[in-house]
Amino acid sequence: MKIFFILGRKPSLSIAEIYNISNRSNLHIIDSNEIFVIAEINSETNITEIFYRLGGSVKVGLIIEDPYKYIEENFISKNAIKSGKLRFAVSFYSSNKLEIDSQKKQKKDQVKLGISIKNFLKDNNVNSQFITNNKDLITSSVLIEKKKILKRGFELNLIKAGNSRYWGMTLAVQDFEGFSFRDYDRPAVNKQKGMLPPKLARIMVNLANISDNSSYKQTIWDPFCGSGTILMEALLLGNSAIGSDIDQISIDETQKNVDWMIRKSLIKEQNVKVFKHDIRQPFNENFNFDAIVTEPYLGPVLKSPISIDEYEKIVTELMPIYDSLSNLFIKNSGMIVGKNRLVVVIPIFKTFDGWKDPSDLFMKLLKKIEITHKISKYPLQWDRPGSIIRRNIKIFEK
Ligand SMILES: C[S@@+](CC[C@H](N)C(=O)[O-])C[C@H]1O[C@@H](n2cnc3c(N)ncnc32)[C@H](O)[C@@H]1O
Missing domain, CATH: 3.40.50.150 (Vaccinia Virus protein VP39)
Incomplete structure (x- = not known):
């Protein structure tokens, strides 16, 4: 099983911290840069417990293959949100310089993805609310907590570095x-x-x-x-x-x-x-x-x-x-x-x-x-x- 960590303000310290507890946590780092760490982990490991011990990471989640399949299995079939609208957010992380520069285009792609997920949910009879902010490509931990996004739905992350591209589902955000x-x-x-x-x-x-x-x-x-x-x-x-x-x-x-x-x-x-x-x-x-x-x-x-x-x-x-x-x-x-x-x-x-x-x-x-x-x-x-x-x-x- 693969997981991701989104790193805080001082990525070198954040990576060193994860690396130093990797043996005790049965975790093996497979990719890292100044934005995120991808790690392989035993499926029985309690990921959020490991994450809440850290000071340098702001988000943790599962790497998934296909977001639509994941949403279908975990939110539609299971009828996960019993009352009210399902809430979801989308974040884009990239360590590619060029992408950072093309913020506007990415924001458009992000909104398009959000609408497509909303329509997918609607086609499956799930009413949803796409939580987004106007400028940022990242849903802040504060917004995730305030809007109870992880309790009432999910956050999907698109994480890019070089030619690697990962889909991630957030499990927890830092206890800021x-x-x-x-x-x-x-x-x-x-x-x-x-x-x-x-x-x-x-x-x-x-x-x-x-x-x-x-x-x-x-x-x-x-x-x-x-x-x-x-x-x-x-x-x-x-x-x-x-x-x-x-x-x-x-x-x-x-x-x-x-x-x-x-x-x-x-x-x-x-x-x-x-x-x-x-x-x-x-x-x-x-x-x-x-x-x-x-x-x-x-x-x-x-x-x-x-x-x-x-x-x-x-x-x-x-x-x-x-x-x-x-x-x-x-x-x-x-x-x-x-x-x-x-x-x-x-x-x-x-x-x-x-x-x-x-x-x-x-x-x-x-x-x-x-x-x-x-x-x-x-x-x-x-x-x-x-x-x-x-x-x-x-x-x-x-
Ligand atoms: C930078 S502060 C430590 C702050 C601490 N990390 C914190 O966050 O509260 C340095 C401390 O070293 C203590 N200190 C200064 N000289 C010392 C010495 N010779 N032996 C032991 N402690 C000393 C000071 O009283 C001060 O509390």
């Missing part, structure tokens, strides 16, 4: 409300210290997955836990979490956010241990963990590009932090499945002389055990338009 709820509604936020977007935190936790066994629960440690964004996502995926930070307020904030998740029934148990610790100080406790997933202190908040002098000053300030993190990772012997991972954000700075990447300086101790290139052909970076700091995600394993 859940991500935004945890981002904006949690009780403790610390904008000044910089908070990771929950979707990126989720991707990083998935990149830390080291087990091929889907029921194996990992222990994730964030030694710069701040208000706990990474730990929250780790807990939501069923992992155990350990959080430490130099700052007692951050420790309290993390605890508050975890308590809130329990109150909101997002998680059941307090699988978390938090304590105050300055990473530059010796760490004598010897506990087991599978992965360190973290965004360390990234330097002062920057509003505009910096000079080379300022860049060097920040690098000097951050060097001991990254050195201590490297040491901690190398020296700590805690191992459960015989492997440990480090998934870490390294800042890249916008200077007057262009982007400067201090990764090599920061991670020289860990150079030999970097595995980012084994998981992704491309750098794993996250930024927003106009940002001064780009987050570079690196993966190490020992």
Whole structure:
């Protein structure tokens, strides 16, 4: 059976995330580009369960051979929608540059396809409503949710890359409300210290997955836990979490956010241990963990590009932090499945002389055990338009 994932804003990260959980999910990627991933999957696998674990994919669905046959079998014969009109939408995805340019023509083709499906349904005595928006070739997740399209009908996708062309039926869209709820509604936020977007935190936790066994629960440690964004996502995926930070307020904030998740029934148990610790100080406790997933202190908040002098000053300030993190990772012997991972954000700075990447300086101790290139052909970076700091995600394993 073949399925498709439509990727979010940072396709390299989205593909790396899917690739890294592919073994535990019995999934095999057969095609990928900056828009989608096509994968082969065992027919017994729960596709939506896998999808809802991801932070970087916005849609998942089944690849089908013939849309009319699928509609006939699943919606007409089964009389699937008992009351009211069946609702459906059509989306076109293409990674071909030329097609992206011929938006108007494609919109026409899309409307034609919608009308043809509507007529097909009508010929089979099913009344339907074709939900479409005027400009976009893509039905947004918001519209799909708002109009209850997947509950009251279906979304058909035409997915094109080069000479490949796939038909897909959407099974689920990203829980964008859940991500935004945890981002904006949690009780403790610390904008000044910089908070990771929950979707990126989720991707990083998935990149830390080291087990091929889907029921194996990992222990994730964030030694710069701040208000706990990474730990929250780790807990939501069923992992155990350990959080430490130099700052007692951050420790309290993390605890508050975890308590809130329990109150909101997002998680059941307090699988978390938090304590105050300055990473530059010796760490004598010897506990087991599978992965360190973290965004360390990234330097002062920057509003505009910096000079080379300022860049060097920040690098000097951050060097001991990254050195201590490297040491901690190398020296700590805690191992459960015989492997440990480090998934870490390294800042890249916008200077007057262009982007400067201090990764090599920061991670020289860990150079030999970097595995980012084994998981992704491309750098794993996250930024927003106009940002001064780009987050570079690196993966190490020992
Ligand atoms: C960028 S924030 C982490 C944000 C976190 N990922 C979140 O989304 O809430 C960095 C954190 O590192 C902590 N920190 C700074 N220096 C530290 C040190 N030497 N040892 C441990 N934690 C430190 C800060 O208190 C801050 O909470």
